[in-house]
Amino acid sequence: MTQAPTMLFCAGAVKAGTTWLYEYLREHPETYFRTIKEMQYFGRLDSGTLKGRIKKLDQEIAAFEAELESGKAKWPTWVLRQIGDRAEYRKLLLSGDAPTAAYLRYLTAGAGDKRLVGEMTPEYGLLPPARIAEISALAPDVRWIFLMRDPVSRLWSHVRMLVRRAKPAPDAFAAACEAKFDAVLAGKAPDVTQRGDYRAIHGRLAQAVVADKRLAMFYEHLLTPAGVARMTDFLGLSRHPAKLDKRVHEGVAIDMPAALRIRARDWLKPQYIYVAQTFGLPPEWESFPELNSEVA
Template identity: 40%
Template sequence: MTTRPGRKRNDRRRLGAVSAVRGGRHPVADRHVRQSSRRLRKGLNVAAPTLFFCVGATKAGTSWLHEALSDHPECRFRSIKELHYFDALEHGRIAAQVSQITARRDDLAARIDGAPVLKAAELAVRVQDRNDWLSVLAKGEDIDAYQAYVMAGAGEARVVGDVTPAYALLPEQRLQQMAGLSGDVRFLYLLRDPIARLWSHVRMMAARRGPDGKVDPQRAQNILNRTLRGDEHEIEIRGDYAAALTRLRAVIPSDRLLCVYYEDLFDGDGMAQICDFLSISRISGDGARRVHAGAVLDMPAPLREKAGAWLVPQYEFVARTLGRLPLAWQANMQGV
């Protein structure tokens, strides 16, 4: 099996971190914050890498993309895929983020002792990233600290980033703040066929709400019916492409916003579009590997018909706004 250049770099980072964590040392972001602040004061931030935000949509390939770009030799992504920084600021949830990240860090740290060397090294990097991130969260709203965190260790990387689908739900003012950060800031919004995205989201929630983490077909159908009645607000807004695109296009310059279809990531030129947009070498990505793929469960035909009718406004808005639709979208539109 061929090893990607990005994996070699990441392996070196992991091996360098494991001894630090096993020795009880936890590097924090303060050092990177100070270094970044000095660079900003000296006016050297023009050489900083592109800050890339992938803002959704939920269940539209964002985890797969995070892994693909993390392995790219010209990119530098921290191991925490979804930082949830700007939505935590917007909704006053910093304390909740601290609690969640702390619990996850402690779980990862507990697994280091006794793990094989390479696995321990991977866990050590993830623990270090969470300690660094907790130091940023402790500062509250500190944009310099946030940028220093995502750019720490970038070296010669051309792109750093934050892949948080919840950012697509932010109001225009907060999105405008993100777009106005120093340096080159770019946004990506991934769109998946509305029916397929909805059913994937429903299956994920059915698994989360089940006692054993498995998808019960009846529970999934009940959640879908509640969604179609307007009783599952979170699922509904995550798939509201019309609202998200309207907000994004209102405040982000057109040359800084790219919309790509999920279907094109695997069966088209989606990755080429993204790489060109970020000015990095093209990669194809591992299309055979899915990340966080939901359990296989067909949507019952009557519910599929109801979901299709409910989602007609989304199909029509995207067709008007972006023009070309992938074949899967066209087939589902015709079946409505």
């Protein structure tokens, strides 16, 4: 009897390398991942917002079909696979019959004898510990990865991503970023705050998942040979070449003004303190002489 594959979930953080990790693992010969990186299943199921997820799937399917019809698709087979995965997932969400069992079948269908399956929805890190524990019991071997990036850099990247989605005029982009930044620090964008709250996210994972089934890593270390080796060892995978210089969804390049950086450092200092006390601060992060600067 074929052994069930290890199942991986990634709890974020947003703008901390989750897409790079997904693409690396999707291309690994010992894994099977659908073309949907973030299925957003459990959060939507719990909040009753599956209709919103279905609407987004419809939009994505329409966009891929338009790409095929235009004749501009560089890799038609890959586009067809993305359409198929989304159509199948849409059908699953509409079925309403034992949805979690159907979700597991969807995740593993086509995996064959691959060692690892999974998905990477950062918002799962926001779920209550009890729900995370339930997810961890879905298969005999469920593992979690949590990625952390320098908090100031992560915040600025998150801000730029949100502004880019709003599509301001090019000459208004910088001002829009500063306005969004101000809104975050004023408490008007709680979602951004929650998704960068390493202390809370890691605390929930630590409460719900046994230590040998979860791995917390720094984004800055993941993109190194030693970091990739640590990650693949944790997942029980063989070493596989990594595109360490590849950046995914990097966003519009705009330097963070010095005044904003100072404010961000002060606002995010509790996160630096938590990481320093729990893991030790990596040298690539913002420097706080009063905090431990040695990686544990």
